[in-house]
Amino acid sequence: QYFGDGHRWGVQIGYAFEGVREQGEVVPRPFGSAGGMRRIQDFSGFFDETTLVLCGDAIIDLDIGAALHEHKAKGAIASVVTLDVPPNEVQNYGIVVADEQGQIQSFQEKPQPSEAKSTAASTGIYIFEPAVLDLVPPGRVYDIGSQLFPQLVAQQLPFYAQKRFFNWIDIGRVSDYWTVLQRVLSGEVAQMNMPGREVKPGIWVGLNTQIPWDQVSIEGPVYIGSSVRIEPGATIIGPTWIGHGSHIRTGARVARSILFEYTRIAADMRFTDMIVSPTYCVDRAGDTLYRGDETAQLRWGDARA
Structure with missing residues (x-):
């Protein structure tokens, strides 16, 4: 259609x-x-x-x-x-x-x-x-x-x-998809250029972001999509992709991960080597956690909620 x-x-x-x-x-x-x-x-x-x-x-x-x-x-x-x-x-x-x-x-x-x-x-x-x-x-x-x-x-x-x-x-497996995105962010895939504006070496940013640069730690390569909000005390370590409309709360740490659009990371959470959406997250091995799972130690959600 x-x-x-x-x-x-x-x-x-x-x-x-x-x-x-x-x-x-x-x-x-x-x-x-x-x-x-x-x-x-x-x-x-x-x-x-x-x-x-x-x-x-x-x-x-x-x-x-x-x-x-x-x-x-x-x-x-x-x-x-x-x-x-x-x-x-x-x-x-x-x-x-x-x-x-x-x-x-x-x-x-x-x-x-x-x-x-x-x-x-x-x-x-x-x-x-x-x-x-x-x-x-x-x-x-x-x-x-x-x-x-x-x-x-x-x-x-x-x-x-x-x-x-x-x-x-x-990119037929989850681990392949994660690896490819890491390579794209690192500039290792020909003819795939980063979107947004490079505001610092290795850090690309979309429009209308809210980032207190002097109160966060960001190590490239990192892409931050439009309308993303990052609170003071957050840490981002690349290669990391943050989809537009996402929200990273105070004290959260995101390393070598992919955040789909409108993903909210709760305060003080640690996400490493993950693919995260508003409703589920997947690690490199393909194991999946769903939001609301009482056994999960990670907390995240939908930034629009």
Whole structure:
């Protein structure tokens, strides 16, 4: 409902309608990564030119133009962008095995280091020609990695791996999300600039903040969003992100943490290595506490309440 067909944003957006209506309710029935694309194609003919497929749980700074050029130069029907990983980490990835020309020969799904035939990890970034979707059976659950790609290899179609060097930062887990935000705040992620105005080295501030600078301790890198209120005696240690409308009470200490918008930290509380919202907080391991939990030693809430 929010994005619609994309015309507000200057783009075209297509959708895969993957479900059925039973007893007046819509019941999801996913068609898989490839089956969903085929469903969009059958509905609207959406993919009428070379298509870049991206996963939604990673931050990347890939040179897309260079990747498209190599794809076209090789006459590929499909390309997989890969990134070399350390040999002792191959068990965390889908591994791509290709010949010297880059033509893909096989795949290994999270092999043990002693069994890995390559260190080229699939990044979940693909380039497809429209003809690829003709190989996906209509109306069926079909997966890109486990079904479509083996089919391309079996038919010996021009299917290539591209080794690229770029930042590929997975944010699929809570610990990954926390780590990425720490890196963004530290300036380690290309093309991601801090918002607000840098009022002191490593400290960025939005509009209409209430901060008694001579009565608080703030060590960057820290971002403080608009309309944030920080009371005297509070301590902020970076990398920390404080979402707009938040309120940090007297004596509170927030270190290496992410505060979502409108989060209130109670007086004298200590939050370290946490992701905090008005209703819950999550530590780096993914363990969650909810506001009002009598067993929780931390106290926080909604700054609007």
